[in-house]
Amino acid sequence: MLYVVALGVAAVLCYILLARRNARLYQLLSGQFPGPRPFPIVGNLLQLGFTPDAYLRTLLKWFKQYNYKNICLWAGPLPYIMFVENNYVEHILSSTALTYKYEPYNLLYPWLGSGLLTGNGHQWAVRRKLITPSFHFRILRDFLHIMNETSGRFMKLLEHESEAAQGAAFDVQALVNRNTIDVICETAMGTRVNSIEGRPSPIVGAIDSLCHIISERVFSLFKRSDSFFKCTRLYKQQQQALMTLRTEFAQIIEQRRRLLQAASYEAPQLDDDLLDAKRPKMAFLDNLLTAEVDGKPLTFEEIFEEVSTFMFEGHDTTASAITFAIWCLAWSPDAQQRAYEEQARMYATADGRERDPTHQELQDMKYLDLVIKETLRLFPSVPFIFRTMREATTILDKHLPKDTTIGLPILAIGHCPHSFEAPYEFRPERFEAAERTKANAFDNVPFSAGPRNCIGQKFALLELKVTLSKLLRRFHILPAPLAKQTIAQVFDHTYMPGPQELRLHLPITLKSLSGVPVRLQRR
Numbered sequence: 001m002l003y004v005v006a007l008g009v010a011a012v013l014c015y016i017l018l019a020r021r022n023a024r025l026y027q028l029l030s031g032q033f034p035g036p037r038p039f040p041i042v043g044n045l046l047q048l049g050f051t052p053d054a055y056l057r058t059l060l061k062w063f064k065q066y067n068y069k070n071i072c073l074w075a076g077p078l079p080y081i082m083f084v085e086n087n088y089v090e091h092i093l094s095s096t097a098l099t100y101k102y103e104p105y106n107l108l109y110p111w112l113g114s115g116l117l118t119g120n121g122h123q124w125a126v127r128r129k130l131i132t133p134s135f136h137f138r139i140l141r142d143f144l145h146i147m148n149e150t151s152g153r154f155m156k157l158l159e160h161e162s163e164a165a166q167g168a169a170f171d172v173q174a175l176v177n178r179n180t181i182d183v184i185c186e187t188a189m190g191t192r193v194n195s196i197e198g199r200p201s202p203i204v205g206a207i208d209s210l211c212h213i214i215s216e217r218v219f220s221l222f223k224r225s226d227s228f229f230k231c232t233r234l235y236k237q238q239q240q241a242l243m244t245l246r247t248e249f250a251q252i253i254e255q256r257r258r259l260l261q262a263a264s265y266e267a268p269q270l271d272d273d274l275l276d277a278k279r280p281k282m283a284f285l286d287n288l289l290t291a292e293v294d295g296k297p298l299t300f301e302e303i304f305e306e307v308s309t310f311m312f313e314g315h316d317t318t319a320s321a322i323t324f325a326i327w328c329l330a331w332s333p334d335a336q337q338r339a340y341e342e343q344a345r346m347y348a349t350a351d352g353r354e355r356d357p358t359h360q361e362l363q364d365m366k367y368l369d370l371v372i373k374e375t376l377r378l379f380p381s382v383p384f385i386f387r388t389m390r391e392a393t394t395i396l397d398k399h400l401p402k403d404t405t406i407g408l409p410i411l412a413i414g415h416c417p418h419s420f421e422a423p424y425e426f427r428p429e430r431f432e433a434a435e436r437t438k439a440n441a442f443d444n445v446p447f448s449a450g451p452r453n454c455i456g457q458k459f460a461l462l463e464l465k466v467t468l469s470k471l472l473r474r475f476h477i478l479p480a481p482l483a484k485q486t487i488a489q490v491f492d493h494t495y496m497p498g499p500q501e502l503r504l505h506l507p508i509t510l511k512s513l514s515g516v517p518v519r520l521q522r523r
C-alpha cells in the first residue's frame, strides 16, 4: 500500500516538474515562433490526426496557415522548431557547429547505430572521410555498369506488367522499389538478390519490416518511448528483423572478405581500370573491408552499421524519387515530350532505344536534370531533417535553449510561394540557369547542403537518370484514367483523394499509401 502511495506521489511530482519546465519553455519559444497551441502532455500530437496521411496533410496545413514562417510544434512535451525561412535554412545547413543529430534519429539507432546518417562528432567525421572515396568518379562508373544492367531487367518487368494490365493503370511504386533494392544490394554489398524477378529475399523483407516499425513509432506518443515500445509486438518484430540482417550480412561480409583475400583478386585501387571485365565489380563493402582507422580494421559492428545505412538510405530515397518523377511526367505531357525529344536526339540510331547510356551521355541529359530537380522540389524523398542543439544557441535573431530539436521541412521549403511562383505547377524550366540566378541556393535542398549533405547525391542522380532515360525511350507514360487530382490537391489538407489518386505519407521517406498508378504504352 505504502509502495503505491509513494509511486503516486512521485508521479504527481514528476508531472508538476514537467509542467513547470514546459510552461517556461513554452513562454520562451511562443514569443519567438508562432504555431498551433499545444495541449498539456500531448502537445500538438492529437491535432495531427490519426492516420499516416493525415499527419502529413496537417503539417502542410500549418506551414500554409503560418505563411511559410518558422513555426514551433510540440511532439508531446518536446518542442520542434521548424525553420522554413531561407536565411535561417542557409545559416543552419552551412554551419559546421549545428550538425548534431538526436531526435528522431534515435529511433534508427538499434539498426543503423553510429553509421554515417545517424552518427555524430569525431566518429562521424572519421567515417565520412573514410567513406567519401566510395563515391569517387571511377567507382561510380563501376556502379553505372550495375545500374545499366539492373534497369534493363527493370524495363522487362515494366513491359510485362503493362502487357498484363492491358492498357489499364497499375502501381509503379512497389515495382520501382524492387529495382532500387537490386541496385543497392549489388553496389553496396556485391550481392545479387534478383528482387526484380520476384525472388523473395530475407534482406528485403527485414528492411521493409524495419522501415515500417520506425514509421509507426515516429508519430506515436507511446511507441516513441523505449520502455513502452519494448512491451509491444513491434519490438519483437524489430529484434527478429535485426537478427535476420545480421545473419545475412555476416555471410555476405565473410564471402566478400574471402574474395578480397583470394590471389586472383586485388583490392581495388582508384587508379585501376575499373571497367576491366575480368575483375569482380567494386562494392562499397570492399572499401570498408580494406579500410583502417588508427591502424585497425573496422569491426563487424562498424561494417554492419555502414552497410545497413547504405542499404536503407540508398534504395528507399531513390525509389521515391523515380516513382514520383514517373507520376509527374504522366501528368505533365509537355515536360514529358521535351524529355523524350532530348532522349530521341541522343539515341537516334537503330539500336538507340535499348542502348545503355554512357557516363558522358548522362551528363549531357540537361532537360532530364531539370525534370529531376522539379520532381524533388515537389516530392522530396527526405521531406524533413532535424538537428539537436547541444547547448543554448542563437540562430540569427532566435534564441533556443539547450536540447531543442530543430527541423528543416525540406518539403515545405520547396513549396514556399515566396521562393517559387505557382509552386504547385510542374515546371522543370524554372531551374534553367537564367531563372536560377534570381533565386536563393537554399530554397530547394532535397539533398540537404553543407557538411552533412547527402553523400550519395551523385550515385542517386546516376541511378535516376539511367532509369528515367530508358523508361522515356521505351514508353509513353500516361495518367491513371480515374484520377483527377492536381498537384495542388495532392498537398491540400481539405482534399480527399479518390480512386487511383495519391495519398502521401511519411514512412521516413515520402511515399503514397494508395500506390502510384500510371499507364505505360510501348512507343
Ligand code: HEM
Pocket: 116, 117, 118, 128, 309, 310, 313, 314, 315, 317, 318, 321, 376, 380, 381, 382, 385, 386, 445, 446, 447, 448, 451, 452, 453, 454, 455, 456, 457, 459, 460
Ligand atoms: C534521391 C535520392 C536521395 C535523396 C533525396 C537524399 C537525401 C538526403 C538528405 C536530405 C540527407 C540529409 C539527411 C539528414 O541531414 O538527416 C541525406 C543524407 C545521407 N544520404 Fe542521401 N539521399 C538520396 C540518396 C542517397 C543514396 C543513393 C545514398 C547512398 C548510396 C545516400 C546516402 C546518404 C547518407 C549516408 C547520408 C548521411 C550523410 C551524413 O550525415 O554525413 N543517399 N540524403
